[in-house]
Amino acid sequence: MPHENTPPSVPLRVLVADDNPVVRAGLTALLTARADITVVAEAADGHTACAAAETHRPDVVLLDVRMPGMDGLSALPRLVRVAPVLMLTYSGEAEIVQEALRRGAAGYLVHGEFTADQLLTAVRDTGAGLAHFTATAAGAVRAQLRREPAGPPLPDGLGSATAYGESPPIPAQPPISAKPLSQLQPAVGQLTSGRSADRRPTAVDRSRFRLSAREAEIMDLIASGMTNQQIAAACFISEKTVKNHINRIFAKLHSTSRAEAAAKWLGTAPGSERAGDPR
Incomplete structure (x- = not known):
């Protein structure tokens, strides 16, 4: 039994930002059904999400990419100053995943690649400082790492031999420069997602x-x-x-x-x- 003076646990406070009202309602119902999570605000676009984050100071933000007005990538730099942001979206393009991480996203989940229980775990872990990625997003992260320039030189003799008859490693390519969302995909904010x-x-x-x-x-x-x-x-x-x-x-x-x-x-x-x- 907990000690009588032990304060009750405080639910994890979550902001849900998605332009689809059905998705927002479903996420809110799923999260608030758990005693340790509460949804403090919802938003249908980036501007509203930023304002809600400043007002309610959530512990975690769930953020879609494609939203009217201010999209998710544009809102990210402001939101990450308030709370860790977990991207929750249908946008699985590698360029968008990588740009979200550059702008401070704490994790990236693509709809259709996780269960409800996995989502709940990801939300809780994001609040605790742990990262979560679904398969598509993880693939984009791996692709980005392969393209990053080499770090500081290794000590002499390490990493210089070709193992098991493999070809020498491909020279690293320059990193992708940060770009606004509109340049990552043609007219991404204008696409008809339905x-x-x-x-x-x-x-x-x-x-x-x-x-x-x-x-x-x-x-x-x-x-x-x-x-x-x-x-x-x-x-x-x-x-x-x-x-x-x-x-x-x-x-x-x-x-x-x-x-x-x-x-x-x-x-x-x-x-x-x-x-x-x-x-």
């Missing part, structure tokens, strides 16, 4: 499909190229539930494949400009 209503093509009248809010959310994710497993992880639902939603979506869009449904949803299917014809 995860935010703000990014939908304005010319498409989607109300005619009569999808529910959840069905529209899932159709956005389908159009962005996600698998059922990734959609389930993003929405914190089972794959079976995802399949049930997709069956209803296909019926409403008069589609028999993901590609056909996505084309109609994005307005690229032949005749899709005719607002009265959902086929």
Whole structure:
């Protein structure tokens, strides 16, 4: 039994920053269900995240990369001055992972590559000063290390022999210079990821499909190229539930494949400009 004068443990305070309201709600529900974690604020963009961090002083920040206004990479330098930042995102491009680490990220998790329990462990460990990376991010870190210039010279005789008949090591290449997010990927802040209503093509009248809010959310994710497993992880639902939603979506869009449904949803299917014809 703890001593009667022992103060109660203080929950880990977390700020969740992601422009997808479904993802934010799912993360908040997952984290606050644990007695040792509490979500002190949510944010849908970098500006709001920075303001919330200054106000609430969290112990850990969960941060998406692609957000409207100020993206995650742009917000990172300000956020890391307040708390360790764990990137939690669909953006697994090596250049973005490496740039996030240069700007101070404490870890990097790519959606679809971790379980709920692994996420909880990563959040707790980030608060304790330990780093976590999913497979894609770890690969980007290894690639970066291979490209970094050599450090101080080794003592004489060490590291100079070729082992087991291998070829001599490839000379190190200069490190990648730090670049703003917009230069890492073409118009990265403008890409249509399908995860935010703000990014939908304005010319498409989607109300005619009569999808529910959840069905529209899932159709956005389908159009962005996600698998059922990734959609389930993003929405914190089972794959079976995802399949049930997709069956209803296909019926409403008069589609028999993901590609056909996505084309109609994005307005690229032949005749899709005719607002009265959902086929």
